[in-house]
Amino acid sequence: MTETAAPSASAPVSEADPFSAPHLAHPGPLHQQLREAGPVVRLSRYDVHALARYREVHTALVDWQTFQSGAGVGLADFRHERPWRPPSLLLEADPPHHDAPRRVLRDILAPLSLRRLGQRWQEAADHLVGTVLAERGTEFDAFDALASAYPLQVFPDAVGLGPHGRENLLPYGNMAFNAFGPRNDLVDADAHRVGKLSAWVNAQCTREALSEDGFGTRIWAAADRGDLTPAQAPLVVRSLLTAGVDTTVHGLAAALYAFATHPGEWQRLRERPELARVAFDEAVRRQSPVQTFFRTATTDVDIAGTRIPQGSKILLFLGSANRDPARWTDPDRFDLTRDPSGHVGFGMGIHQCVGQHVARLEAECLLTALARRVAHLELAGEPRRHLNNTLRSWASLPVRVRPTT
Numbered sequence: 001m002t003e004t005a006a007p008s009a010s011a012p013v014s015e016a017d018p019f020s021a022p023h024l025a026h027p028g029p030l031h032q033q034l035r036e037a038g039p040v041v042r043l044s045r046y047d048v049h050a051l052a053r054y055r056e057v058h059t060a061l062v063d064w065q066t067f068q069s070g071a072g073v074g075l076a077d078f079r080h081e082r083p084w085r086p087p088s089l090l091l092e093a094d095p096p097h098h099d100a101p102r103r104v105l106r107d108i109l110a111p112l113s114l115r116r117l118g119q120r121w122q123e124a125a126d127h128l129v130g131t132v133l134a135e136r137g138t139e140f141d142a143f144d145a146l147a148s149a150y151p152l153q154v155f156p157d158a159v160g161l162g163p164h165g166r167e168n169l170l171p172y173g174n175m176a177f178n179a180f181g182p183r184n185d186l187v188d189a190d191a192h193r194v195g196k197l198s199a200w201v202n203a204q205c206t207r208e209a210l211s212e213d214g215f216g217t218r219i220w221a222a223a224d225r226g227d228l229t230p231a232q233a234p235l236v237v238r239s240l241l242t243a244g245v246d247t248t249v250h251g252l253a254a255a256l257y258a259f260a261t262h263p264g265e266w267q268r269l270r271e272r273p274e275l276a277r278v279a280f281d282e283a284v285r286r287q288s289p290v291q292t293f294f295r296t297a298t299t300d301v302d303i304a305g306t307r308i309p310q311g312s313k314i315l316l317f318l319g320s321a322n323r324d325p326a327r328w329t330d331p332d333r334f335d336l337t338r339d340p341s342g343h344v345g346f347g348m349g350i351h352q353c354v355g356q357h358v359a360r361l362e363a364e365c366l367l368t369a370l371a372r373r374v375a376h377l378e379l380a381g382e383p384r385r386h387l388n389n390t391l392r393s394w395a396s397l398p399v400r401v402r403p404t405t
């Protein structure tokens with residue numbers, strides 16, 4: 001902002017509710033409308049500003065000083081409303097408080113730290129694919145059988161969770177991601193089990209609940225070294241359990257859906273399995289599992305000529321930015337020859353997904369295992385979405401496969 005800046009124009013207004021069932025089920029048309037309306041749009045329904053173009057979303061994500069996370073990254077403003085659970089020390093925090101937990105988790109989830117998991121995770125993926133083909137034949141629900149089964153097998157083991165209660169992980173994540181939106185029917189539907197699910201998750205975050213060799217125990221070791229306080233450790237474990245399961249499950253489903261509907265790209269992956277990682281990022285760009293997050297303006301700020309007042313919430317449409325034709329050529333195409341880097345599906349800046357290397361490793365193992373065993377993959381029925389205020393998620397993905405001979 002300079003004194004010579006043009007006087008700020010008022011932003012175009014949209015009365016749309018991005019959290020209504022029709023827009024959640026099919027967000028593309030609203031995204032296009034918002035991108036075309038202008039760089040900043042006011043959503044009258046929630047009295048917030050929204051950014052749906054790549055350039056502005058990116059700018060807000062990297063400017064953590066102006067666009068804070070500490071007031072919550074959902075619609076609820078933690079400065080005035082009591083959060084549904086103690087805030088995340090990573091996601092819902094700003095520097096300097098954010099930095100110690102971030103550094104601890106960054107080191108534990110760094111590519112080098114994950115190398116020892118690679119071989120075990122590949123074997124697990126090969127085994128799962130073999131079992132699915134042997135027991136379910138050539139038609140099955142790829143959402144249940146692969147996209148959710150695989151992460152639910154390898155990730156909780158890597159964290160160090162015990163064997164009981166893992167069926168709570170997806171429902172807890174579903175609840176947490178709904179809580180970033182308005183208090184609508186999706187939130188109300190889970191109200192009866194907030195207490196039970198939270199109690200189970202919180203119980204898994206104690207030192208005693210975690211096996212000796214997992215991510216969880218390494219978080220507690222950081223507390224023993226003094227890199228975290230003992231009070232911080234369980235909340236950092238909670239971040240793994242909140243952000244680490246549903247995101248990956250729906251990201252893998254997005255990748256499988258893309259391949260089932262783009263047979264040429266499946267052939268390309270079969271010929272060059274080293275494309276598995278880029279394919280996963282391309283799927284995350286195109287069907288971003290995390291569709292939206294909010295920020296809060298720490299000061300009056302001008303975005304492309306629109307004045308946004310201090311203290312107001314700003315809705316960032318990550319999924320829309322990832323399909324902005326001003327940034328991406330032929331943005332709706334699933335294309336393994338494109339370079340998807342720079343997508344904001346994992347965010348950008350200091351909060352960028354700390355678990356992204358874990359997600360890519362899971363995707364690489366599962367997609368390469370499948371590419372070795374499956375020559376052709378197609379939809380065997382209408383895929384069904386599950387609606388969530390934040391996650392672009394799935395209920396079912398029926399596929400038909402032709403195994404390799």
Ligand code: OVM
Nearest residue numbers: 088090091238239242243
């Ligand atoms: C956390 C957290 C929760 C939800 C999402 C997320 C995508 C992080 O608890 O830290 O990032």
